[in-house]
Amino acid sequence: xxxxxxxxxxxxxxxxxxxxxxGGLLPLLHAIQGDIGYVPDSAVPIIAKGLNLSRAEVHxxxxxxxxFKTSPVGRHSVQVCRAEACQSMGSRQLEAHVKQTLGxxxxxxxxxxxxTLEPVYCLGNCACSxxxxxxxxxxxxxxxDRFDDLISGLSSEEGAAK
Amino acid sequence: xxxxxxxxxxxxxxxxxxxxRALQTAGIEPxxxxxxxxxxxxxxxxxxxxxxxxxxxxxxxxxIPSIIDALQADPSSHELYQGEMAEIPYLKSQQxxxxxRAGLGDPVCxxxxxxxxxxxxxxxxxxxxxxxIVDQVKDSGLRGxxxxxxxxxxxxxxxxxxxxxxxxxVCNADEGDSGTFADRLVMEADPYxxxxxxxxxxxxxxxxxGYIYLRSEYPVAHKLLNIAxxxxxxxxxxxxxxxxxxxxxxxxxxLGAGAYICGxxxxxxxxxxxxxxxxxxxxxxxxIEGLFGKPTVVNNVLTLAAISSILxxxxxxxQNFGMGRSRGTLAIQLAGNIKRGGLIELAxxxxxxxxxxxxxxxxxxxxxIRAIQVGGPLGAFLPESQWDTPMDYEAFAAIKAMIGHGGxxxxxDTADMAAQARFAMEFCVVESCGKCTPCRIGSVRxxxxxDRIVANENxxxxxxxLHELCDTMEMxxxxxxxxxxxxxxxxxxxxxSSDFTGQGRGDN
Numbered sequence: 001x002x003x004x005x006x007x008x009x010x011x012x013x014x015x016x017x018x019x020x021x022x023g024g025l026l027p028l029l030h031a032i033q034g035d036i037g038y039v040p041d042s043a044v045p046i047i048a049k050g051l052n053l054s055r056a057e058v059h060x061x062x063x064x065x066x067x068f069k070t071s072p073v074g075r076h077s078v079q080v081c082r083a084e085a086c087q088s089m090g091s092r093q094l095e096a097h098v099k100q101t102l103g104x105x106x107x108x109x110x111x112x113x114x115x116t117l118e119p120v121y122c123l124g125n126c127a128c129s130x131x132x133x134x135x136x137x138x139x140x141x142x143x144x145d146r147f148d149d150l151i152s153g154l155s156s157e158e159g160a161a162k
Numbered sequence: 163x164x165x166x167x168x169x170x171x172x173x174x175x176x177x178x179x180x181x182x183r184a185l186q187t188a189g190i191e192p193x194x195x196x197x198x199x200x201x202x203x204x205x206x207x208x209x210x211x212x213x214x215x216x217x218x219x220x221x222x223x224x225x226i227p228s229i230i231d232a233l234q235a236d237p238s239s240h241e242l243y244q245g246e247m248a249e250i251p252y253l254k255s256q257q258x259x260x261x262x263r264a265g266l267g268d269p270v271c272x273x274x275x276x277x278x279x280x281x282x283x284x285x286x287x288x289x290x291x292x293x294x295i296v297d298q299v300k301d302s303g304l305r306g307x308x309x310x311x312x313x314x315x316x317x318x319x320x321x322x323x324x325x326x327x328x329x330x331x332v333c334n335a336d337e338g339d340s341g342t343f344a345d346r347l348v349m350e351a352d353p354y355x356x357x358x359x360x361x362x363x364x365x366x367x368x369x370x371x372g373y374i375y376l377r378s379e380y381p382v383a384h385k386l387l388n389i390a391x392x393x394x395x396x397x398x399x400x401x402x403x404x405x406x407x408x409x410x411x412x413x414x415x416x417l418g419a420g421a422y423i424c425g426x427x428x429x430x431x432x433x434x435x436x437x438x439x440x441x442x443x444x445x446x447x448x449x450i451e452g453l454f455g456k457p458t459v460v461n462n463v464l465t466l467a468a469i470s471s472i473l474x475x476x477x478x479x480x481q482n483f484g485m486g487r488s489r490g491t492l493a494i495q496l497a498g499n500i501k502r503g504g505l506i507e508l509a510x511x512x513x514x515x516x517x518x519x520x521x522x523x524x525x526x527x528x529x530x531i532r533a534i535q536v537g538g539p540l541g542a543f544l545p546e547s548q549w550d551t552p553m554d555y556e557a558f559a560a561i562k563a564m565i566g567h568g569g570x571x572x573x574x575d576t577a578d579m580a581a582q583a584r585f586a587m588e589f590c591v592v593e594s595c596g597k598c599t600p601c602r603i604g605s606v607r608x609x610x611x612x613d614r615i616v617a618n619e620n621x622x623x624x625x626x627x628l629h630e631l632c633d634t635m636e637m638x639x640x641x642x643x644x645x646x647x648x649x650x651x652x653x654x655x656x657x658x659s660s661d662f663t664g665q666g667r668g669d670n
Binding site: 022023024025026027029030051057060061064065066067068083084085086087088089120121122123124125126127128129131133136137138139140141 | 171172174175176201202204337338339340341342343346377378379380381382416417418419420421422433434435436437438439454495496497498499500503504526535539569571572573574577582585589592593595
């Protein structure tokens with residue numbers, strides 16, 4: 001997928017900003033993803049050149065970490081915790097409900113581009129499970145009703161923004 | 163009257179922001195503290211009154227008007243009234259050293275920190291030689307709180323003894339185990355304590371640069387740590403010539419990217435260097451060749467946080483808590499299906515049953531407890547016959563279990579332990595770094611073999627095969643990921659075998 005000239009420029013600028021930082025590749029990838037929403041394939045050669053790495057090394061790092069996405073994602077990220085504490089409080093049922101409600105599986109984005117669904121292994125909120133994360137907010141004691149409320153909250157928020 | 167409503171992840175996740183807004187609507191600007199770790203009471207509203215500091219919880223926005231009314235008359239008449247904070251039994255009975263300040267005030271307020279003995283340990287350390295500091299840590303008996311329980315003083319001595327132009331202090335804040343939140347609570351409720359511990363570590367071994375490797379799942383901790391570091395630089399507790407001592411220490415937070423394996427110290431170092439988080443073979447030890455090949459102290463958040471109180475109150479004080487070779491206090495994190503979950507700091511030696519029954523008050527669902535997993539996803543599932551084991555590193559190792567980072571996840575009697583054993587293998591499939599074949603491939607085969615056992619396909623032979631596979635993983639993996647994934651699997655097989663018959667949850 002092609003990226004705009006602005007995005008290309010912003011990647012080049014970020015590479016310049018991070019290239020002298022010791023071990024700067026992860027902070028750089030976070031910065032690119034923060035800016036563009038994902039790490040486009042066309043960023044790889046620019047990063048490789050700037051950090052004096054091979055393209056294979058850069059690709060290897062991007063593909064190793066669950067956080068880094070290589071294609072555009074939804075406007076919101078929804079993460080459902082799959083770890084043991086949440087399981088003990090019914091997250092398996094919640095997980096099934098979430099997938100059914102959104103009509104997508106993990107790693108997919110809803111057709112309207114609103115939500116990308118991801119699994120997460122622990123949000124560190126294990127005394128009040130099950131937990132989910134929507135963008136940078138974490139929610140505790142999420143049952144199916146509460147999930148539906150949170151999702152309809154997201155859509156009305158988007159409606160208001162239009 | 164001063165009002166406090168917490169701003170840590172759990173309180174926010176339970177709606178503390180809307181409580182704060184309701185207070186503002188009523189004309190009250192609440193102080194934003196960290197949590198005390200009494201998560202079953204969150205959002206916990208605390209009010210400093212003439213009669214002491216009292217609590218109400220769990221509070222929602224709609225409770226605010228009635229609480230304000232009750233405060234004018236008789237606070238104890240309110241149904242959410244919890245009494246004086248310091249007298250709540252859950253809190254009062256704890257032995258809080260690391261969490262002594264948690265929840266008392268604004269976590270990033272330097273004045274608040276210093277008024278509660280903050281930086282006293284550092285001030286003492288600035289008057290000492292590196293060897294004297296290391297000796298204090300050795301005398302305290304402090305062992306690494308990340309899970310491996312290696313004596314911190316010995317690790318520090320190794321780094322101190324290295325002759326190098328550059329050394330590093332790395333804080334492992336990649337708290338990935340399910341059922342754990344102790345590191346997060348330190349970082350969100352008392353971040354300066356961690357910063358102080360890291361500076362002391364730098365003074366001790368001669369390192370001038372520190373990194374906190376923080377998991378990306380902790381956005382609130384990230385924000386608060388960065389504010390705290392910025393402020394510590396402003397008042398010269400960080401940076402060049404700290405408090406006129408001529409000593410230097412720089413500190414930076416680096417975010418992980420959602421890889422559980424990066425909580426393993428060598429994988430973490432690779433990640434900090436900007437690489438794939440592949441586990442390194444040891445030796446060389448990170449203490450000798452660590453970050454960028456230089457001598458490096460890698461310690462968990464809780465280990466480093468404990469340093470400030472050890473230096474402040476003395477090694478003997480710390481050493482007096484605990485049992486056997488497990489000295490000091492343990493941050494127990496009570497989680498999962500539990501009525502009163504939270505952070506419980508106690509000397510080593512309390513039994514699992516006391517924690518779960520007396521503090522936890524049983525399950526959240528109200529059903530009987532069936533299994534307890536201690537020490538994260540690589541920890542064993544313990545049946546009731548093992549709940550009287552004291553929480554001590556050696557006592558747990560003796561029953562093939564582990565304390566790990568102190569997380570306790572409780573399951574009620576609806577739990578299907580075959581499904582949990584399968585999940586342990588599945589988690590290893592997702593999170594293995596891929597370096598060791600037994601871990602990378604063995605976990606995939608483990609899922610398949612468990613599926614066949616549950617489907618009653620060639621059952622006896624597949625059970626033998628699963629045990630052999632577990633042996634191979636335990637003996638043939640470099641780190642605990644492959645080496646300990648068999649622990650939950652084998653314990654589920656040993657204690658809950660009737661779940662593996664394809665009929666779902668069984669009788670034992």
